[in-house]
Amino acid sequence: MTPTDGLTREHGHELLLDxxxxxxxxxxxxxxxxxxxxRGFLHLYIGEEAVAVGAMRALTPDxxxxxxxxEHGHALxxxxxxxxxxxxxxxxxxxxxxxxxxxxxxYDAPTRFYGGNAIVGxxxxxxxxxxxxxxxxxxxxxxxxFFGDGAAAEGEFHESMNLAALWHLPVLFxxxxxxxxxxxxxxxxxSETRLALRAASYRMSAWDVDGMDVLAVExxxxxxxxxVRSGGGPHFLEFRTYRFRAHSMFDPELYRSKxxxxxxxxxxxxxxFRQRLRDAELLTDDEDAGLEALASDEVERAVAFAEAGxxxxxxxxxxxxxxxxxxxxxxxx
Amino acid sequence: xxxxxxxxxxxxxxxxxxxxxxxxxxxxxxxLFGEDVGMGGVFRVSDGLQGKHGEARVFDTPLAEAGxxxxxIGLALAGMRPVAEIQFAGFLYPALDQVLSHLxxxxxxxxxxxxxxxxxxxxxxxxxxxxxxxxDSPEAVLTQAPGVKVVIPSDPMRAKGLLLAAIEDPxxxxxxxxxxxxxxxxxxxxSGHYTLELGRARVARAGDAATLVTYGGMVEVCxxxxxxxxxxxxxxxxxxxxxxxxxDAATVMASxxxxxxxxxxxxxxxxxxxxxxxxxxxxxxTVWSLQAPVLxxxxxxxxxxxxxxxxxxxxxxxxxxxxxxxKVLAA
Numbered sequence: 001m002t003p004t005d006g007l008t009r010e011h012g013h014e015l016l017l018d019x020x021x022x023x024x025x026x027x028x029x030x031x032x033x034x035x036x037x038x039r040g041f042l043h044l045y046i047g048e049e050a051v052a053v054g055a056m057r058a059l060t061p062d063x064x065x066x067x068x069x070x071e072h073g074h075a076l077x078x079x080x081x082x083x084x085x086x087x088x089x090x091x092x093x094x095x096x097x098x099x100x101x102x103x104x105x106x107y108d109a110p111t112r113f114y115g116g117n118a119i120v121g122x123x124x125x126x127x128x129x130x131x132x133x134x135x136x137x138x139x140x141x142x143x144x145x146f147f148g149d150g151a152a153a154e155g156e157f158h159e160s161m162n163l164a165a166l167w168h169l170p171v172l173f174x175x176x177x178x179x180x181x182x183x184x185x186x187x188x189x190x191s192e193t194r195l196a197l198r199a200a201s202y203r204m205s206a207w208d209v210d211g212m213d214v215l216a217v218e219x220x221x222x223x224x225x226x227x228v229r230s231g232g233g234p235h236f237l238e239f240r241t242y243r244f245r246a247h248s249m250f251d252p253e254l255y256r257s258k259x260x261x262x263x264x265x266x267x268x269x270x271x272x273f274r275q276r277l278r279d280a281e282l283l284t285d286d287e288d289a290g291l292e293a294l295a296s297d298e299v300e301r302a303v304a305f306a307e308a309g310x311x312x313x314x315x316x317x318x319x320x321x322x323x324x325x326x327x328x329x330x331x332x333x
Numbered sequence: 334x335x336x337x338x339x340x341x342x343x344x345x346x347x348x349x350x351x352x353x354x355x356x357x358x359x360x361x362x363x364x365l366f367g368e369d370v371g372m373g374g375v376f377r378v379s380d381g382l383q384g385k386h387g388e389a390r391v392f393d394t395p396l397a398e399a400g401x402x403x404x405x406i407g408l409a410l411a412g413m414r415p416v417a418e419i420q421f422a423g424f425l426y427p428a429l430d431q432v433l434s435h436l437x438x439x440x441x442x443x444x445x446x447x448x449x450x451x452x453x454x455x456x457x458x459x460x461x462x463x464x465x466x467x468x469d470s471p472e473a474v475l476t477q478a479p480g481v482k483v484v485i486p487s488d489p490m491r492a493k494g495l496l497l498a499a500i501e502d503p504x505x506x507x508x509x510x511x512x513x514x515x516x517x518x519x520x521x522x523x524s525g526h527y528t529l530e531l532g533r534a535r536v537a538r539a540g541d542a543a544t545l546v547t548y549g550g551m552v553e554v555c556x557x558x559x560x561x562x563x564x565x566x567x568x569x570x571x572x573x574x575x576x577x578x579x580x581d582a583a584t585v586m587a588s589x590x591x592x593x594x595x596x597x598x599x600x601x602x603x604x605x606x607x608x609x610x611x612x613x614x615x616x617x618x619t620v621w622s623l624q625a626p627v628l629x630x631x632x633x634x635x636x637x638x639x640x641x642x643x644x645x646x647x648x649x650x651x652x653x654x655x656x657x658x659x660k661v662l663a664a
Contacts, residue, residue: 064411098444107443114410114447119434125400126435129407129415136364136389136413143407155427159400166395312444320445321437321480322579323503 001272002215004280012273012282013291015057015214019049019270020295022073025082026245028299029072029089029103033249037306038089042103045073047244050269051176052077054217055144055239058225063142064112064130066123068176069104070243071116074146079111082302092309099312100320120181121147121154124173128160131169131234142228144172150181152195164234165202172228173199173236174221176211182247183255199236211241212269244268340521345514348489348522349378349454352496353416355526357386360414363500365391367401367418367454375420376456376515398424402431402453409451409505410439416500422457422509423466429474436505437480451505452496457485458550458600459648460513462641468512469637470601472549475507476578476610482506483577484531487552489520494529495575502531511550518553532576534584540568543594543661546585546611548574551598551649558654569658577607585611586619593624594661600648603631625664628657 004012026044033042045052048070056077059065067074075085080096088095089103096108097116105116114130117123127145134141151157152175164171175195179186186193199206205227209220217239224235242264246253253261277283343351356363365379365386371393373380383391394401398419405415419425425432432453439447459468475483482504486492492510499506537552538559545555552573559569570588574581589595595615597608612627630649638647 097442098446100442100444105442107447109446115442117435119430122403122430122434125403125431126407126410128400129404129409130411131407132404133408133411133413156399156403156430159395159397160403162395163397163400163404320441320443322482323440323445323448 001213001276002219004215004276004282007215007280007282009282012277013287015053015218016270016273016277016283017291017294018053018077019214019273020291021082021298022049022052022076023270024295024299025076025085025302026072028303030245030249032089032303038103039091040102041069042249043070043247044243044245045070047264047268048176048178048211048241049073050214050217050273051174051211051239051241054214055174055221057218058221059142059144061111062139063144064114064127065144065146066114066127066130067116067146068120068123068148069116069118070148071106071146072103075106075108075113075116078108078113080106080108080113082298083305084108086302086306087309090306090309091311092306093312094305094309121151121156123147124151124156124160127171128164128169131164131171132167135167135169140229142170142172142225144174144225146174146176148181149175149177149179149186149195150189152198153181153189161199161202161204165204168233170228171234172221172225173234175236175238176241177238178241178243180247180255183251185255196236196238204234204236205232206236206238208238208240211239212267212272214269214273339524341524342519343489343522344516344519345486345489345492345510346376346378346516348493349496349510350380350382351522352493353379353382354385356416356497356500357382357390359526362412362414363390363416364408364413365416365418366394368396368420369393370418374418376512379418398428399431402428402436405451405453406431406435406449409449410447414450414500416452416454419453419455421467421469422455422471423469425455425471432475432481433478437478440480440504448503449505450503452499452508453505454508454510456512456515457509458511458513459637459644460550462644463512464639465637470599470632472509472577473601473605473607473610476607480504481578482531483509484575485509485511485549485577486575487514487537487549487573488518490522491529491575493522494527495531497526498528498531501528506531509549513550514553532579532581534572534574534576534581536570536584536588537573538569538571540570541592542567542569543596543658544570544572544588544592545596545598545654546572546574547598548577551600554649554651555598555654558651558658561651561655562658567658567662580610580614582614582618585615589615589619590622593622595623595627596630596654596657596661597627598630598649598654600632602634603629604634606631625661628661630654630657
C-alpha cells in the first residue's frame with residue numbers, strides 16, 4: 001500500500017468519489033439490463049475502478065484514450081458525461097456515439113476518447129498510430145491504451161509492442177490484468193503470466209502495479225505518463241486487478257470459485273481506500289454520505305436523460321456508412 | 334483534367350508512383366508506408382519516393398499486416414492521410430480483423446463524428462506466374478467490409494486519377510492494382526494533379542450485342558474478346574466497374590437493358606466472387622430485359638495454381654470469355 005502521507009482531503013475525496021461514480025453507475029446498468037432497458041452485451045467494471053480512476057488523473061485533455069469493451073468507467077472519468085454514456089447504453093441518439101455504439105463502443109471527440117473496442121487487442125495498433133502522428137507533428141501528447149490480459153495473447157499486441165519500442169513512440173500501455181480472458185484463467189492462456197516482463201522483452205520500461213490501490217495506480221501512471229510525454233518512449237503498466245462481477249451478463253462464472261472471488265473482494269478498491277481515508281482522519285461519516293449522494297444523484301440524472309432520449313429513425317440505418325455527398329448545387333447554364 | 338494537359342507514356346507502376354509523388358508533394362499529411370516501401374517495394378511502385386520526400390513520410394514497417402492497417406487507422410484518426418501498402422493482396426489476411434472490425438466502422442458507429450481517411454494499396458491477381466497467395470484476388474471479401482470503398486483501376490491513366498481521388502476521399506479506400514497490368518502496357522498519362530470520380534463505372538467499349546461486366550486486370554481481356562467478336566460483326570459492350578463498392582448499378586443496368594445479354598468476368602474464385610453480386614443485381618433489377626441467362630467467367634473454385642504451366646487455365650482469357658458470349662448469343 002502506498003502511504004497516504006501528503007494526500008490532501010480534497011484529493012482523497014475526488015478519488016473516492018470517482019470510484020463511487022463508476023460503481024454506482026455500473027450497478028444501475030446491471031439493473032437496467034435485467035429490465036431490458038439496456039440490451040446486447042454489458043461488461044461491468046466493478047472491482048477494477050481504481051485503475052481507470054488513478055490512471056486518468058495522470059492524463060491531460062490533449063492526450064488520447066483508447067479503451068476496451070469494458071470501458072464505461074474510463075469514459076466517465078475521462079469526462080464523458082454520465083448522461084451521454086447512459087443514453088448510449090440505451091441506444092438513444094443523445095448518446096456519446098449518437099446511439100450506434102452501445103455499451104462496447106463509447107466514443108467522444110471532445111475528450112479524445114477513441115472507443116470502446118469490442119475486439120480484444122484490436123485497439124492497440126490504433127493507439128500506436130495516433131502516437132506516431134503525435135511524434136511526427138512534434139506534439140507532446142500521450143496515447144493511453146487500455147487492454148486486458150487476454151490481449152497479450154493476440155498478434156496485434158506483439159506487433160504494436162514491437163513497433164512502439166522500435167520507433168520510440170509516445171504510447172502508454174495500460175494492461176488491466178484481471179486474471180481472466182473471459183472464462184480462461186491467465187495461467188491457462190499465457191506462457192509468461194507476468195505481462196510486464198513480456199513488454200520489457202521489447203525493450204520498454206514496464207512494471208506491475210497493485211491495481212486495487214488507487215494511489216499506487218495514480219503514482220505509477222503519473223511517473224510513466226511523464227516519462228512518455230518527455231520523450232522517454234513507450235511505457236507499459238500492468239495493473240493487477242480483479243473483476244467482481246461476471247465477464248458479461250451471460251456468464252455463469254463456472255471457471256472460478258466463490259472463495260476466490262470472496263478473497264479478492266476483501267481487497268475492494270473502494271473499501272480499501274475509504275478505510276485508509278478514515279484511518280488518516282481524512283473522511284467523516286457525513287462526508288462519506290455526501291460523496292455517495294453525489295454519485296447516486298449523477299446516476300439517476302443519467303437514467304432520466306436516457307429515458308427521455310429518442311431513437312434513431314430506421315430509415316437512417318444505411319446513413320453514415322460512407323461520407324455523404326454535399327448537396328448538389330445548381331449549376332448555372 | 335483541363336489544367337493538366339501535358340501527358341507522358343507510363344506503365345501502371347509509373348502512374349501509381351506518379352500519383353503518390355503528387356499526393357506527397359501537395360499534402361503534408363500524406364504518408365506512405367508498408368513492408369519494404371521505403372526501399373521501393375517489391376514491384377518498385379514507391380521507387381525514389383523516400384529519397385524525394387524523406388524517411389519521415391515514406392518508410393518501412395516491420396512485417397506486421399494487422400499493425401500496418403491498425404497504425405494507419407490511428408494515424409487517420411489523428412488527422413494524417415496514411416497510404417499503406419500491403420505487399421500482396423494475399424498477404425492481407427492477417428490484417429482482416431483491422432479491415433473488417435475497425436477500418437470502415439468508425440463513421441457508422443459514431444454517425445459521422447469519427448472518420449478514417451486512409452488508403453490501403455495492394456497488388457492483386459495473377460497472370461505473371463506468381464503462385465498461390467501472390468496471385469489472389471480477395472476483392473469480394475473487402476466489399477463485405479462496411480464503410481470501405483474498393484477501387485480497382487484498369488489502365489495507367491485511370492490508376493493515377495483514381496488513386497489521387499482515393500487519397501483525397503474522406504472514407505477508407507482499398508486500392509487494388511492488377512499485377513498483370515503493372516508493366517504490360519504503357520499509355521499516355523497526364524502530368525500533375527487530376528482526379529477521377531470514385532463510385533462510377535464506365536463504358537470502356539460501346540456495343541449492342543451483349544454486355545461484358547468486368548474490372549481491373551480483366552478489362553484488357555474483355556476488350557480483346559470484344560475486338561475478336563467485332564471481326565465477326567458482333568459488337569460487345571464492355572463495362573469497367575472501377576469502383577466495386579459503392580457499386581454503380583445504374584451504369585451496368587443501363588447497358589444490360591440495352592443489350593439484353595450479360596457476361597460477368599472476374600479472376601477470383603467463381604463461388605462468392607464479386608461477379609456473383611453483379612449477376613445477382615442484374616437478375617434483381619433488370620431480369621425482364623434479359624434474353625439469356627447471366628453467365629460468369631471466373632477463376633476456378635480452387636486456390637490459384639502454383640505452377641505457371643497451368644496458370645492460364647485458371648485465369649480467364651479472351652477465349653473463355655468468347656465461349657460464354659457465344660452461349661448468351663445463342664440463347
